[in-house]
Amino acid sequence: MKALEITGGQELSGTIRVSGAKNACVAILPAAILSDEEVTVCNVPELTDTDALCEILNSLNVSVKRASESVIIDPSKMINVEITENYSKKLRASYYFMGALLGKYKKAVMYFPGGCSIGARPINLHLKGFEALGAKVTNDRNKYIVEADELKGANICLDFASVGATINIMLAATKAKGTTIIDNAAREPEIVNIATFLNNMGARISGAGTSTIKIQGVDSLHKCFHEIIPDRIEAGTYTIIGALCGKNLKIDNIIPEHLDSLISKLIEIGVDIEVGQDYLVVSKKDNYKATTVKTAVYPGFPTDLQQPLTVLLTQCSGKSKVIETIWENRFMHIVYLNNLGSDITIKNQTATIIGPTELKGVKVVATDLRAGAAMIAAGLIAEGTTTITNVEHILRGYEQIVEKLTSVGAKIRNKEI
Numbered sequence: 001m002k003a004l005e006i007t008g009g010q011e012l013s014g015t016i017r018v019s020g021a022k023n024a025c026v027a028i029l030p031a032a033i034l035s036d037e038e039v040t041v042c043n044v045p046e047l048t049d050t051d052a053l054c055e056i057l058n059s060l061n062v063s064v065k066r067a068s069e070s071v072i073i074d075p076s077k078m079i080n081v082e083i084t085e086n087y088s089k090k091l092r093a094s095y096y097f098m099g100a101l102l103g104k105y106k107k108a109v110m111y112f113p114g115g116c117s118i119g120a121r122p123i124n125l126h127l128k129g130f131e132a133l134g135a136k137v138t139n140d141r142n143k144y145i146v147e148a149d150e151l152k153g154a155n156i157c158l159d160f161a162s163v164g165a166t167i168n169i170m171l172a173a174t175k176a177k178g179t180t181i182i183d184n185a186a187r188e189p190e191i192v193n194i195a196t197f198l199n200n201m202g203a204r205i206s207g208a209g210t211s212t213i214k215i216q217g218v219d220s221l222h223k224c225f226h227e228i229i230p231d232r233i234e235a236g237t238y239t240i241i242g243a244l245c246g247k248n249l250k251i252d253n254i255i256p257e258h259l260d261s262l263i264s265k266l267i268e269i270g271v272d273i274e275v276g277q278d279y280l281v282v283s284k285k286d287n288y289k290a291t292t293v294k295t296a297v298y299p300g301f302p303t304d305l306q307q308p309l310t311v312l313l314t315q316c317s318g319k320s321k322v323i324e325t326i327w328e329n330r331f332m333h334i335v336y337l338n339n340l341g342s343d344i345t346i347k348n349q350t351a352t353i354i355g356p357t358e359l360k361g362v363k364v365v366a367t368d369l370r371a372g373a374a375m376i377a378a379g380l381i382a383e384g385t386t387t388i389t390n391v392e393h394i395l396r397g398y399e400q401i402v403e404k405l406t407s408v409g410a411k412i413r414n415k416e417i
């Protein structure tokens, strides 16, 4: 079994370059099939999620050529076949093929998507959006058939500002007849990047990044060149690591405003952070202050950073709280942080952290992607050796994390156990 072994106590200095955003990439690759011609996407992170999506593209006879950080996708000879359960459950984002295939062929056949076990992760809002556009959804256990004689623009108001549903409805509406309005749309930066990609292919989308997105249907989409934005969650994870054990650690290739909620929280705690045009420099300081963090939809504090941030809160003096409002099961890392020596209790959707506490290396499990990142952050400051298993979760979302951390002085290595 793949594992990571970390010897804590090293001071990290130097530069970490942030890769392309996983949560933009996993929508852009499926969205590429909407084009009638070849598209080129650059700054594509090398992740197992990216590999899984390329496998699904190949299963649809879409040619995928990878050249370092770029991917050339040619859907001109693609076929609309069922996406098997084996492929569908590889990752949550497989469901973007539902919106893309419906938008292109008015028919999609696939299975319930996979993804981290941080909640039930229903897709009812996606399906309601497709039905509003005129599609019929047939669901037989895990299998979904979504088809329409015609897709017509509609006014859709989301019960919750769901990232996935916003994107999936945008994909299905791109070639619908007439205009679609999505109200209470999610505002995450990845949605803006995906809308920009679609517009580069000839779509007519406005309002992405606000709560109201307008999509005027077009007949066809064409070739384009597109760049994926830097990954704000990867950047935030390394910034938190810098606050734990960095000395002038530079996090390069970022869009600072995408990290506003994290940066203001770190300043409140007492972290030494200097923000530049497209980078930040962070150093560990002493006497961090406890605080309360409540996760929210963008531009609020991102749920994807609450798990790594919890490690920093174990080093803050006093009582901190993390209130998780997005996912019902996103505290699976807490038991392992307590095994390392932290003092955290959970009541309903609130984790209470008493700090500071000394962490001592033990064997821990990466229960999901961002919990795994939290285990790495903890291992970097724990005394002695921390061994992390189930690291496949981590490799889904952090490109070359071992190499990046090693390059700035961390003692971390892959291990077979």
Ligand code: EPZ
Pocket: 023, 026, 092, 093, 116, 119, 120, 121, 122, 123, 124, 125, 126, 127, 160, 161, 162, 163, 164, 165, 186, 303, 304, 326, 327, 328, 369, 370, 397
């Ligand atoms: C995206 O998931 C991200 N994943 C998640 O990041 C992130 O945590 C989440 O957005 C929130 O920011 C990708 O982009 C691949 P949602 P998504 O739809 O789209 C409920 C990571 O670590 N909901 O905004 O699945 C849902 O249960 C991952 O990179 C419905 O009820 O999130 C949850 O409570 C983890 N019905 C809330 O909305 C639906 O049809 C947020 O879900 C859809 C969602």
